[in-house]
Amino acid sequence: FLSHRLLSTVGLGGFGIRFTVQYNLFAGSIVGLGGPEQLEQLDEMQANGELGCFLLTEMQAGVLSGLIVETTANWCPKSKEFILHTPSDKAAKNWISQGYTAELGVVIADLTVGGVSHGPHPFLMRLRESRGGKLLPGIRVQDMGIKTVANDLDNARVWFDEVRLPKTSLLNKFADVVDDKYVQTTDERMRIEVIGQRLLTGRMAIAEAALLSARVLHMKTEEYANAKVCNGLDGEVPLSSMPQLRAVFKDSYKAIDEAISFTAAVEGRLNTCLRNETIPDADLVEAISVCKIKAIDTAIERVHALRKEVGSYALMRDTGFELVDMFLCCKFAEGDSRILQMKMARDRLKVVQKQGMPGALAALFTGDTAEAVMALKLAMKLAPAGRDLKKMAALFDEHWRDIYALADVIADRHQRLSEQSEFMEPIVERFMPSATSFDEQWKENLAQAAEDREYDADVDKVVA
Secondary structure (H helix, E strand, C coil): CHHHHHHHHHCCCHHHHHHHHHHHHHHHHHHHHCCHHHHHHHHHHHHHCCCEEEECCECCECCCCCCCCCCEEEEECCCCEEEEECCCHHHCEEEEECCCCCCEEEEEEEEEECCEEEEEEEEEEECECCCCCCECCCEEEEECCCCCCCCCCCEEEEEECCEEEEHHHECCCCEEEECCEEEECCCCCCCHHHHCHHHHHHHHHHHHHHHHHHHHHHHHHHHHHHHCEEEECCEEEEHHHCHHHHHHHHHHHHHHHHHHHHHHHHHHHHHHHHHHCCCCCHHHHHHHHHHHHHHHHHHHHHHHHHHCCCHHHHHCCCCCHHHCHHHHHHHHCCCCHHHHHHHHHHHHHHHHHHHHHHHHHHHHHHCCHHHHHHHHHHHHHHHHHCCCHHHHHHHHHHCHHHHHHHHHHHHHHHHHHCCCCCCCCCCCCCCCCCCCCCCCCHHHHHHHHHHHHHHHHHHHHHHC
């Protein structure tokens, strides 16, 4: 978390995404889900400087539609291999950060053994040859194209055409295939909540990065505003003395620092789970969602308020404002904020359902009254649907504002009742100009450089 925060003070650009993909999503998945032999491979990958990616999101199951995995991994008892396959274009892995250049990947696929589906499972696989970077047979990769920001980061769409993976590719800390049968290797069964631990740490890292990036942008802009001379009614004055800009700085620092205090406290709770290798409980998972939602909303709102008051400075490169679209990226990375809000509201409605009407009415007087009232009213609006999914979908669409309003109230409760904390390091502005592209031929260039070094070494031997 500290590394992500420090990087964000340099600039919230594509390299920060590469960093979190490499160390949290890719390597972190191996650490959290892999067995001893797979953990040993991390040292070799690191020594070789190999890049990894995390292949979860699919074309028709993106950040606005929730987590669905249609990519398949069927166990073949004859060859003792998994057959990884993309059954249709809608199941292609989508917007995979670092997926265009990575040699390795952790891919999430629906595991089937003996004709029985066991749900999403993680597989460690090689995507490209280690020398030269050529894609391995059966793998197709497409660059997602030029973006409005962070073009130093590659994003890819990936298809698999019956790619054969060795038995050792299944990250087997929690599950394995033994004698052609699916076995659970620990008391904790493999499920999406276990796979999703990297998403939880990712949400925390993104929330913290957004907050610190927004704060250092204010700090850098304030330094500019202090030095920028304007003509006031009573002579020359610094831009920072303008009342509207002074108010923005005051309001922004207050909002951002309050969000930092809450987020730091939640990170402390998550760190306890990580150290003890325990799965976070439902309350902590929800608090992490609140961190991501509220931290990023705060960053977006305060940066937008700032850019409106600093004139043409907000249009210039190398000011930090050229990276503001990265806050939007933060909003939908590791679970779109709307999806997280929807889950929070649905979980609260499940509580009402479990309580029954007597219990729900009693909660009006024993808990958070405003939240209890909103949850009960929303439950009553949705009740006519019963178990009819079409009717329920129609009512969800009709009452979408109520659903998100309930999520906001839940988030406010977390922030209000949470302990407060702070990050261990001082917040220092270290902004550096961002890269605007990545070298698509980097693999070929590396291979050529290696050949040139070998040639030079041979020439030196001959001369000697």
